[in-house]
Amino acid sequence: MLTALGGDQIARMSAVHVRRKNLHAIVCIKSVPDTTEVRFNPETNTLMRDEVESIINPFDTYAIEEALRLKEAHGGKVTVLTMGPPKAEKELREAVAMGCDEAIFLSAREFAGSDTWATAYTLAQAIRRIGAYDIIFCGKQAMDGDTGQVGPGVANQLEIPQLTYVFKVREIDLEGRSIQVERLLEEGREVVETRLPALLTVVKDINQPRYPTFRGIRTARRLEIPVWGAAEIEAAPQYLGLDGSPTQVIRVFTPPKREGRVEMIDGDSVDAMADALADRLLGDKVV
Amino acid sequence: MDLHYTPEHEMVRKMVRDFAEQEIAPTIKEHDREQSFDRGLLNKMAEQGLLGICLPVKYGGAGMDYIALGIACEELERVDTSARVILSVHVGLNSMTLLQWATEEQKERYLVPQAMGERIATYGLTEPNAGSDVAGLQTTARRDGDRYILNGEKMWISLADVADQFLIFAYTDKAAKHRGISAFIVEREFPGVETGTIHGKLGVRAGNSGSISLQDVAVPVANRLGEEGEGFKIAMSALDNGRYTVAWGSVGLIRACIEASVRYANERHTFGVPIGEHQLVQQMIAQMVQRRDIGELLCLKAGWLKNEGRRNTRETSMAKWYCCDAAFDSAADAVQVHGAYGYSDEYDVERYLRNSKGAVIYEGSREIHTIMQAQYALGYREDRPLRCEMPAYDLDEWEAEA
Ligand SMILES: Cc1cc2nc3c(=O)[nH]c(=O)nc-3n(C[C@H](O)[C@H](O)[C@H](O)COP(=O)(O)OP(=O)(O)OC[C@H]3O[C@@H](n4cnc5c(N)ncnc54)[C@H](O)[C@@H]3O)c2cc1C
Ligand SMILES: Cc1cc2nc3c(=O)[nH]c(=O)nc-3n(C[C@H](O)[C@H](O)[C@H](O)COP(=O)(O)OP(=O)(O)OC[C@H]3O[C@@H](n4cnc5c(N)ncnc54)[C@H](O)[C@@H]3O)c2cc1C
Numbered sequence: 001m002l003t004a005l006g007g008d009q010i011a012r013m014s015a016v017h018v019r020r021k022n023l024h025a026i027v028c029i030k031s032v033p034d035t036t037e038v039r040f041n042p043e044t045n046t047l048m049r050d051e052v053e054s055i056i057n058p059f060d061t062y063a064i065e066e067a068l069r070l071k072e073a074h075g076g077k078v079t080v081l082t083m084g085p086p087k088a089e090k091e092l093r094e095a096v097a098m099g100c101d102e103a104i105f106l107s108a109r110e111f112a113g114s115d116t117w118a119t120a121y122t123l124a125q126a127i128r129r130i131g132a133y134d135i136i137f138c139g140k141q142a143m144d145g146d147t148g149q150v151g152p153g154v155a156n157q158l159e160i161p162q163l164t165y166v167f168k169v170r171e172i173d174l175e176g177r178s179i180q181v182e183r184l185l186e187e188g189r190e191v192v193e194t195r196l197p198a199l200l201t202v203v204k205d206i207n208q209p210r211y212p213t214f215r216g217i218r219t220a221r222r223l224e225i226p227v228w229g230a231a232e233i234e235a236a237p238q239y240l241g242l243d244g245s246p247t248q249v250i251r252v253f254t255p256p257k258r259e260g261r262v263e264m265i266d267g268d269s270v271d272a273m274a275d276a277l278a279d280r281l282l283g284d285k286v287v
Numbered sequence: 288m289d290l291h292y293t294p295e296h297e298m299v300r301k302m303v304r305d306f307a308e309q310e311i312a313p314t315i316k317e318h319d320r321e322q323s324f325d326r327g328l329l330n331k332m333a334e335q336g337l338l339g340i341c342l343p344v345k346y347g348g349a350g351m352d353y354i355a356l357g358i359a360c361e362e363l364e365r366v367d368t369s370a371r372v373i374l375s376v377h378v379g380l381n382s383m384t385l386l387q388w389a390t391e392e393q394k395e396r397y398l399v400p401q402a403m404g405e406r407i408a409t410y411g412l413t414e415p416n417a418g419s420d421v422a423g424l425q426t427t428a429r430r431d432g433d434r435y436i437l438n439g440e441k442m443w444i445s446l447a448d449v450a451d452q453f454l455i456f457a458y459t460d461k462a463a464k465h466r467g468i469s470a471f472i473v474e475r476e477f478p479g480v481e482t483g484t485i486h487g488k489l490g491v492r493a494g495n496s497g498s499i500s501l502q503d504v505a506v507p508v509a510n511r512l513g514e515e516g517e518g519f520k521i522a523m524s525a526l527d528n529g530r531y532t533v534a535w536g537s538v539g540l541i542r543a544c545i546e547a548s549v550r551y552a553n554e555r556h557t558f559g560v561p562i563g564e565h566q567l568v569q570q571m572i573a574q575m576v577q578r579r580d581i582g583e584l585l586c587l588k589a590g591w592l593k594n595e596g597r598r599n600t601r602e603t604s605m606a607k608w609y610c611c612d613a614a615f616d617s618a619a620d621a622v623q624v625h626g627a628y629g630y631s632d633e634y635d636v637e638r639y640l641r642n643s644k645g646a647v648i649y650e651g652s653r654e655i656h657t658i659m660q661a662q663y664a665l666g667y668r669e670d671r672p673l674r675c676e677m678p679a680y681d682l683d684e685w686e687a688e689a
Contacts, residue, residue, distance in 0.1 A: 097298050097302075211305055211335060217302075218344075221294070
């Protein structure tokens, strides 16, 4: 009986019926040195990191793009998250300029020196604080640390399924809580399905990231980005930063170039040269 | 005074750099060789919002400041001059002039679609027989009731064949010399407007330049920009903005020369060492860096004055004069650093050299700027306030929605 209902109640009822489930995607991005600008000190054989501009880890731009496409298809919002030093806030604003709606900045002294385990723990704690979500996106790996462990680590901490090396999101059902993707493997593609929420790490070929927009830049200029430390994410201090890290990176260096030697094999015919090559390989116990 | 770029400036730089490297660089050699204008690029620039970069959001623009405009010009010309020219004529010479001089109705009708990149605009001052000597122009506009009848020929107009609307300067009163020139907004669709393309240019070959012929073109009085007789002042104030974009672009061209020369100097060996170790090669590179730094500072100063809403005719002229000469000298040195390879289109530096020469001629030739600077110094020239001044950049006003 319609007349028995107040305006609010009607609104609420129809909201229940009409409301489509909206997507909430969280994208984890890492601020990394721009390697196109990294200079090499040839004497010490090390990277000269000071002065180098930081950028969004290139793989993470694909993660952002995929999240934005899903948002455009399903409605909802994208939250971007990073843990890093104060200057990494710039990368969050850039993600907002691309179209992300909200940003959370994990930046505090106690996070410094985190290995992949501590990083995953810290990110997972932050995601718990953020609340309900459908998908977490990570890049395949970071340009500098390069381990590819953080994404799976976060999924593990949150006890949600992980889909790594995702090449294509085939289907996503927010009501039925499932997702089907194609993974790019060395031997080919693999189609897998799992329940939501899930964590995806994406490969380069999944899409072509968009440019930031001027509207996005204007939003980024005004957006207040919360900065969270250990207290805000209710983290256990013994799991944070250098002290909470089982792995300590002692030294990072570029191995000396291997000096190769070229030897040309002569012969009258291809067969003769192939025989000579086979003899050499057998003689040197290579085969 | 503050010399640092804001985070927004950095984001604009990165956006335009990525855009130029992905959308322009891969095909530029081909377009340059074939003298073909990439219409698709114009659409992409429009989609990206670049065609309204420093215009208020309420007029369909992107709401950035005048320094952001400069940075975009720098990053576009770092890849190719033809892309920067689009901003120079569409934004600098035309749209900013409308922002400064147009009535609200004119802004709604012409500026908004330009800022949104839906209609392309250019600036028609030069004629076959009048370039530096603006008062020598021959195009006329005869008043006929509520319209003007325009007759004449424009020459060397960038985007002539591409633009949808033109800012045309013509005499309404020949006897009054430069006080008898008026400015008109002319649409391509007006009967009697024809355009043609100029081929065989030394540089900016991927850019469109052409002629505009006006034969008994009826232009509504409502399309007159400013008052009758204000055309010369309008033309000169437009140049304050066009020259600014050219100056910034030249800094980008110098940057490209430095990047190419440094790369090559590290690769190429003579007499057992990379050529970068020869002091005479170092001198060429050091001078390019010096020119880039001086040029950037001159541009920043002009941009700061614009943001503040202060008159900048002298400072902009200085930036344009210096940067364009500096870009030409740098490109010549970049070819030199590359030796014979620099003389071939296998490398980009020969294109930089051909492109850089144009800017020493257009938007006030080197000689005109030399004379202007001398006149300021000697006290022969001073800038008087204008009836309509270029508005200072105001963040809140620029970002406010309609
Ligand atoms: C050269 C170098 C070598 C290193 N080697 C090791 C090592 O062997 N073992 C080890 O435990 N640590 C190592 N570290 C430290 C490691 O970089 C940090 O633990 C880092 O926080 C994450 O590891 P990663 O860079 O390998 O990222 P990956 O695991 O490769 O990153 C995968 C994805 O996780 C997300 N992600 C990663 N870091 C962050 C972040 N800070 N904020 C938000 N999202 C993020 C991004 O989506 C990223 O694409 C190394 C660091 C450097 C610079
Ligand atoms: C690629 C390109 C794009 C252009 N785009 C546009 C455009 O979009 N819109 C537009 O209106 N015009 C455009 N122009 C035209 C340009 O602005 C003119 O070429 C310029 O103003 C010079 O005029 P001019 O060619 O007639 O040379 P002239 O004025 O004939 O000058 C010839 C030579 O004499 C010198 N000279 C002239 N007067 C003096 C003096 N008093 N003292 C000393 N030396 C002097 C000049 O410096 C020059 O070296 C463009 C030109 C080029 C090359």
